[in-house]
Amino acid sequence: AIQMTQSPSSLSASVGDRVTITCRASQGIRNDLGWYQQKPGKAPKLLIYAASTLQSGVPSRFSGSGSGTDFTLTISSLQPEDFATYYCLQDYNYPLTFGGGTKVEIK
Amino acid sequence: QLQLQESGPGLVKPSETLSLTCTVSGGSISSSNYHWGWIRQPPGKGLEWIANIFYSGSTYYNPSLKSLVTISVDTSKNQFSLKVSSVTAADTAVYYCASRGLRPERFDYWGQGILVTVSS
Numbered sequence: 001a002i003q004m005t006q007s008p009s010s011l012s013a014s015v016g017d018r019v020t021i022t023c024r025a026s027q028g029i030r031n032d033l034g035w036y037q038q039k040p041g042k043a044p045k046l047l048i049y050a051a052s053t054l055q056s057g058v059p060s061r062f063s064g065s066g067s068g069t070d071f072t073l074t075i076s077s078l079q080p081e082d083f084a085t086y087y088c089l090q091d092y093n094y095p096l097t098f099g100g101g102t103k104v105e106i107k
Numbered sequence: 108q109l110q111l112q113e114s115g116p117g118l119v120k121p122s123e124t125l126s127l128t129c130t131v132s133g134g135s136i137s138s139s140n141y142h143w144g145w146i147r148q149p150p151g152k153g154l155e156w157i158a159n160i161f162y163s164g165s166t167y168y169n170p171s172l173k174s175l176v177t178i179s180v181d182t183s184k185n186q187f188s189l190k191v192s193s194v195t196a197a198d199t200a201v202y203y204c205a206s207r208g209l210r211p212e213r214f215d216y217w218g219q220g221i222l223v224t225v226s227s
Contacts, residue, residue, distance in 0.1 A: 001170070032211065032212070034213045034214070036154075036214070038154075042219075043203055043205075043217035043218065043219055043220050044146075044154065044203070044214070044217060045217070046213055046214060046215050049208075049211055049212075049213035049215075050211040050213075053211075055213075055215065087153065087154055089154075089156075089214070091211065091212040091213060094159075094167045094169075095156060095167075095168075095169040095170060095171070096156040096159075096169075097156065098153060098154040098155070098156065099153075100153050101153045101154075
């Protein structure tokens with residue numbers, strides 16, 4: 001199975017900060033990667049798929065990049081509603097595997 | 108817009124079978140544009156993919172769970188289901204059903220989740 005390593009596992013940031021989360025695959029996965037946001041007690045929400053395609057309705061401050069083994073989720077200006085846990089998911093092959101998650105907390 | 112809703116018992120005894128159903132509305136489970144999947148999340152932990160199914164019956168399982176898990180689809184009811192046999196406390200989790208859009212693949216719609224506790 002492909003292992004997805006996310007970093008950092010947590011971070012503290014202020015409103016307005018630029019935040020970057022990375023995900024590394026144990027082997028090349030082309031651009032078959034998605035990013036999900038999860039708030040406490042809620043289901044995950046799709047933010048980005050195919051590494052860089054913004055899901056409909058998701059604010060443009062979210063962006064994704066990367067291909068092969070290294071991927072990045074960037075929040076250009078952190079908003080209060082962005083404090084949550086973020087997960088990457090490789091869609092390249094089965095079994096589908098998630099990263100361990102990055103918790104974004106208020107500084 | 109698709110809506111998904113999980114249903115099933117919230118408490119299952121060890122060694123018994125956990126059975127969950129996901130009801131899909133706002134679209135047909137027979138659509139060739141979707142797979143249908145289950146994902147779980149133990150309390151305080153990360154997400155784990157369990158299985159996917161296509162309306163035709165094609166299935167994909169997480170090998171770490173495969174021998175204990177069965178996913179099925181009922182097109183007449185617009186539902187798909189999950190069974191996990193011989194459960195232990197390690198199967199205690201929030202179980203989510205989700206639609207998996209194809210080309211490119213992604214989990215685009217999710218149910219709200221259902222907490223299943225394994226305890227005697």
